Amino acid sequence: MTKITEQRRTSILTVVVTLLYFLTLGLVLYELDRQHFTGEKERIIREHFREIFALPDTLGELAGDVLFAPSEAVRQRAAERLRKEMEAIVRGPSSIFSFRLEDANRNVVMGLQVTDPEKPKRLNTWRNSLFLRNFERITDLGVKRERGAASAGRLVARYTTPTNYPPIEQLTRLYWGIVGVLVVVWLVVYYFLYRYVLRAMHTVTTHLQESKEGTPRLILRPYGGLETAYNEMAMRALLQRLNEILGRLLQADEQREEGGQRRVLEDTLTVMLQAFGLERVELALVANDGASWSLIEQVGIPDVSSPRQDAAVLRDGEHPKKGFTADSKTGDFIYWAPVEGMQLVIRGRLQASVPAVGLRFQGVEQSCEV
Known part of the structure; x- marks a missing residue:
C-alpha cells in the first residue's frame, strides 16, 4: 500500500507541474491575444475606418431629418429611409452588426435599431482572429441642428473584426507565427523538463521505494544528473550488500553449517543476477596440482553441474588471466583472480533483451572485485 501511495504521489506531482506549466503557456497566449494582437487590430481599424466601412454620407442627413x-x-419618411440604410449596412458584408439612432437622453428614436447578433460569430475567423472571438467596438456620430450646437442625438454603430481586409489578415498571420514559435519553445522546454527532471524524479522515487523491499535496481537508461547520481548510489548499495553477504563466509556458525558456504555464494550470485539483468552467472574455484587443473567448487545461477560446463570452467582456468573481460556483442563476461594458490573464475552472460550493456558490465565488474 505504501509503494502505491509513493508512486501515486510522484505521479500527482508530475501532473500538477505539467498542468501549471501549460496553464502558464495558456496565460501567455491569452495576454498575447488580448493585449498585443487585439490592440494592434483595433489601431488598424481606427486608422483606416473610412476605408474599411465606407459608410454612406447620407446617414447624418437622414438622422437629422428624423430628429x-x-x-x-x-419625420416618418426620413425614418423609413434611414431604417433601410441601416438594414443594408447590418445585413451586408460590412462588419457592423448593430446600428441605432439615439436622442440626447440615449433613448432609441422611433425604434430605429437594427441588430444581427450572430454576425460576430460568422465574421471572427482564423484568418482575422486568434483565440478570442469576442472582438467588438462602438463608434458614434453626433447629430446637430447646426455647427457648434449641442448634439440632439447620435448614430451608434457596433462593429466586429472586418473580413477580407489584407492588413488585418497579414497581422493575424504574423501573430499566428508568434503563437507557433511560443508553442514550439514551450514544448521543447517541457520535453527537457519532463525527461531530465519530472520523469527522473518519478523513476528515482520508484526505484528507491523498491529498494526498500529488495535488491536495489539500476536505472538502465539514465538521463541527466539525477538518474546518474541514483545509479552511483545504487551501485554502492549493491556492492555493500554483496560485502555483507560474503562477510557471512567468515562467520564460524556459517562455516560449520552444512552447505552454508554454498548458500552464501548462491545468495551472492542471485543478487548479481537480479541487479544486473544476467541470463546466467557462475562461480568456480579451480586449482593446479602441478600436472593438471581440478575443480574445487562450482556454484551457478541457474544451477550448473553438467560435465560439459565443468570442463569449460577448467579450460578457463588453464589460461589464467587476472581481471575482467567482456564481449559486448554476445554479452559474455569472465573474471579471473588468484586466490591463495587457486584460481577464482566468475563467468556469465547478460540478458540480450535488457539495455544498457556498458552500465551492467560495469556493475558486474565491480561486484567481481568485491
Missing part, C-alpha cells in the same frame, strides 16, 4: 423634421409625415 428635426418639421412635421410628422416628413
